[in-house]
Amino acid sequence: KAGVTQTPRYLIKTRGQQVTLSCSPISGHRSVSWYQQTPGQGLQFLFEYFSETQRNKGNFPGRFSGRQFSNSRSEMNVSTLELGDSALYLCASSLANGQGDTEAFFGQGTRLTVV
Amino acid sequence: AQSVAQPEDQVNVAEGNPLTVKCTYSVSGNPYLFWYVQYPNRGLQFLLKYITGDNLVKGSYGFEAEFNKSQTSFHLKKPSALVSDSALYFCAVRVPFYNTDKLIFGTGTRLQVFP
Numbered sequence: 001k002a003g004v005t006q007t008p009r010y011l012i013k014t015r016g017q018q019v020t021l022s023c024s025p026i027s028g029h030r031s032v033s034w035y036q037q038t039p040g041q042g043l044q045f046l047f048e049y050f051s052e053t054q055r056n057k058g059n060f061p062g063r064f065s066g067r068q069f070s071n072s073r074s075e076m077n078v079s080t081l082e083l084g085d086s087a088l089y090l091c092a093s094s095l096a097n098g099q100g101d102t103e104a105f106f107g108q109g110t111r112l113t114v115v
Numbered sequence: 116a117q118s119v120a121q122p123e124d125q126v127n128v129a130e131g132n133p134l135t136v137k138c139t140y141s142v143s144g145n146p147y148l149f150w151y152v153q154y155p156n157r158g159l160q161f162l163l164k165y166i167t168g169d170n171l172v173k174g175s176y177g178f179e180a181e182f183n184k185s186q187t188s189f190h191l192k193k194p195s196a197l198v199s200d201s202a203l204y205f206c207a208v209r210v211p212f213y214n215t216d217k218l219i220f221g222t223g224t225r226l227q228v229f230p
Contacts, residue, residue, distance in 0.1 A: 031216045033216060033217060042221075042223060043205065043223075048217055050216075090158055092159075100209050100216060103161045103164055104216060104218060105161065106151075106160070107158050108156075108158045
């Protein structure tokens with residue numbers, strides 16, 4: 001069974017540009033969450049999608065957005081990049097059985113560097 | 116506010132000795148608790164979880180964790196450490212019944228096992 005796939009693995013962008021990251025969840029998983037990992041802030045929740053709807057959002061500016069497609073694949077977009085957006089972006093998928101008792105499976109992440 | 120604390124930034128242990136990585140939480144209700152491990156330049160790997168039942172849960176790679184409701188703790192343990200256990204460990208909680216799979220993470224503890 002394939003795991004969570006994130007593309008690309010590495011990305012270098014210039015300040016002011018925008019970027020789109022992609023995540024393909026495990027087959028059958030309907031919930032996709034995104035996290036930002038930085039040395040200073042640790043793992044911060046960005047947002048969660050379920051059945052193409054955002055059902056939870058973290059405390060990030062509106063420059064961070066996402067969406068989920070009918071096949072559960074998800075993308076996140078960051079516009080007007082800032083140096084502080086440099087981070088490892090992790091995607092996680094869950095079975096989302098409504099009980100909350102299933103573990104999340106993480107992709108290997110996309111390392112974004114803003115210069 | 117809901118939070119998870121990992122009081123030790125780093126834990127050092129000699130190979131063959133027992134190890135403990137500490138985690139406490141401040142969450143309303145009865146949360147679900149998880150441990151994840153992260154190796155360099157990789158995503159997070161699920162180790163174990165506590166949902167309900169026996170306070171001692173066993174997980175992957177010989178790890179186990181003890182849930183203590185009165186102390187709101189969920190410490191990760193292993194009877195005999197291996198050099199290959201050296202990695203970054205994250206404790207996480209999920210509040211059930213909030214219609215979300217969002218995880219709240221601790222800041223992480225770096226485990227260093229010396230030969």
